[in-house]
Amino acid sequence: LRRNPGEEEFHQAAREVLETLGPLLAKRPEFLEAKVIERICEPERQLIFRVPWTDDSGQVHVNRGFRVEFNSALGPFKGGLRFHPSVNLGIVKFLGFEQIFKNALTGMSIGGGKGGSDFDPKGRSANEVMRFCQSFMTELYRHLGEHTDVPAGDIGVGGREIGYLFGQYRRITNRYEAGVLTGKGLGWGGSQVRTEATGYGSVLFIAEMLRVRGEDMDGHRVAVSGSGNVARHAIDKAHQLGATVITCSDSSGYVVDEKGIDLELLHQVKEVERGRVGDYVERRGGAARLVEQGSVWQVPCDVALPAATQNELTESDAVTLVRNGVTAVAEGANMPTTPEAVRVLREAGVAFGPGKAANAGGVATSALEMRQNASRESWSFERAEEQLAQIMRHIHTLCHDTAQRYDRPGDYVAGANIAGFEAVAEAVLAQGVI
Numbered sequence: 001l002r003r004n005p006g007e008e009e010f011h012q013a014a015r016e017v018l019e020t021l022g023p024l025l026a027k028r029p030e031f032l033e034a035k036v037i038e039r040i041c042e043p044e045r046q047l048i049f050r051v052p053w054t055d056d057s058g059q060v061h062v063n064r065g066f067r068v069e070f071n072s073a074l075g076p077f078k079g080g081l082r083f084h085p086s087v088n089l090g091i092v093k094f095l096g097f098e099q100i101f102k103n104a105l106t107g108m109s110i111g112g113g114k115g116g117s118d119f120d121p122k123g124r125s126a127n128e129v130m131r132f133c134q135s136f137m138t139e140l141y142r143h144l145g146e147h148t149d150v151p152a153g154d155i156g157v158g159g160r161e162i163g164y165l166f167g168q169y170r171r172i173t174n175r176y177e178a179g180v181l182t183g184k185g186l187g188w189g190g191s192q193v194r195t196e197a198t199g200y201g202s203v204l205f206i207a208e209m210l211r212v213r214g215e216d217m218d219g220h221r222v223a224v225s226g227s228g229n230v231a232r233h234a235i236d237k238a239h240q241l242g243a244t245v246i247t248c249s250d251s252s253g254y255v256v257d258e259k260g261i262d263l264e265l266l267h268q269v270k271e272v273e274r275g276r277v278g279d280y281v282e283r284r285g286g287a288a289r290l291v292e293q294g295s296v297w298q299v300p301c302d303v304a305l306p307a308a309t310q311n312e313l314t315e316s317d318a319v320t321l322v323r324n325g326v327t328a329v330a331e332g333a334n335m336p337t338t339p340e341a342v343r344v345l346r347e348a349g350v351a352f353g354p355g356k357a358a359n360a361g362g363v364a365t366s367a368l369e370m371r372q373n374a375s376r377e378s379w380s381f382e383r384a385e386e387q388l389a390q391i392m393r394h395i396h397t398l399c400h401d402t403a404q405r406y407d408r409p410g411d412y413v414a415g416a417n418i419a420g421f422e423a424v425a426e427a428v429l430a431q432g433v434i
């Protein structure tokens with residue numbers, strides 16, 4: 001970690017994984033002898049590049065682009081692109097590092113990578129976003145390929161941005177290489193359920209955690225943070241399973257809606273109009289209230305699903321959640337729960353699903369999209385959703401059983417880290433010192 005000064009989020013993610021590997025390394029000393037940990041912690045390649053673009057008034061801007069190609073022992077680098085002003089190398093590395101193990105847990109042939117830019121899409125016109133995406137891809141395209149590196153979306157990168165990025169890739173390369181990006185539109189190589197997959201999958205993961213405790217989602221009060229892609233589809237699936245989601249948020253505050261979030265209205269405000277959660281409250285007609293200060297985790301709930309960003313659920317939030325009787329927490333976002341908060345939840349006996357397991361449904365469905373692109377097929381919604389459900393059950397069982405096998409019953413963090421690391425380490429070892 002001394003090699004990577006200032007990369008706090010990467011340190012946090014690496015420490016969280018390494019701290020749980022003791023029982024595995026005691027059984028598999030060859031991983032230590034062959035320096036597998038050092039090799040997995042060092043990205044295969046890190047790209048940082050200039051992204052110049054022109055706004056609607058003709059002014060020139062310069063942003064920074066990143067792609068960290070972390071590990072390709074299991075398959076082509078795979079992981080999303082994030083456009084947010086907070087993006088820096090440490091954040092991209094933490095996301096890429098998590099992605100290695102998440103992708104391994106899916107059991108599919110995908111390595112780990114992540115990328116993005118400190119570009120802020122908020123308040124930008126569609127034309128500005130398009131010009132930015134074209135400039136970004138003009139550098140990144142040379143590093144991509146369906147067998148090399150396959151990006152997808154993340155914060156600030158949804159279907160619209162993937163469209164602009166794909167268009168520029170196709171134009172530069174003069175090739176219709178559908179499998180080079182995932183999250184594409186349904187009419188041009190996208191997969192059914194990819195948009196819904198991360199949110200749906202994280203709720204399916206919670207349902208599995210509750211099932212082994214003899215419970216289900218029906219009738220539960222659920223608190224969700226965020227109001228983007230993951231949050232909205234988590235709300236949708238939770239409602240389908242009979243729960244009531246009473247919160248959502250964005251960086252301007254959080255909403256409490258005791259009747260249950262009106263998903264159609266939220267979609268209209270956040271996705272179609274690209275507005276703020278305050279607009280939702282205004283149009284909800286008295287059923288909901290907006291809280292501009294404080295934490296969404298103050299709202300009493302049975303199940304909590306952080307789905308906005310890293311380190312948004314702190315130790316004091318965890319104490320409040322436990323005091324209010326929460327029984328399960330699953331990370332829809334990547335690393336939204338601080339290590340201190342995870343400890344509080346675990347010590348209180350709360351079922352805790354870490355992001356690399358609970359939110360793996362998105363990347364798994366991206367791999368299904370690549371599979372459809374390779375075979376030139378398009379599956380029905382039902383077929384893709386059934387595959388997603390199977391994958392989430394598989395990931396849950398793998399994490400649950402691995403934790404048990406290594407004497408950490410109920411510890412999904414240890415189960416996910418050990419199972420994910422072991423799969424990658426086996427491949428790294430088998431492929432020689434490279």
Ligand code: NDP
Binds near residue numbers: 252333
């Ligand atoms: P979106 O851009 O669609 O939504 C992000 C949401 O989080 C918005 O409501 C946004 O509010 C809020 N948010 C983002 N950054 C901050 C911040 N610094 N402070 C407060 N609120 C913030 O992104 P996604 O829904 O795609 O991603 C959400 C999380 O899920 C991320 O951690 C991502 O890495 C993770 N994830 C996403 C996957 C996917 O398939 N999309 C797959 C696996 C994980 P505002 O609009 O105000 O910025």
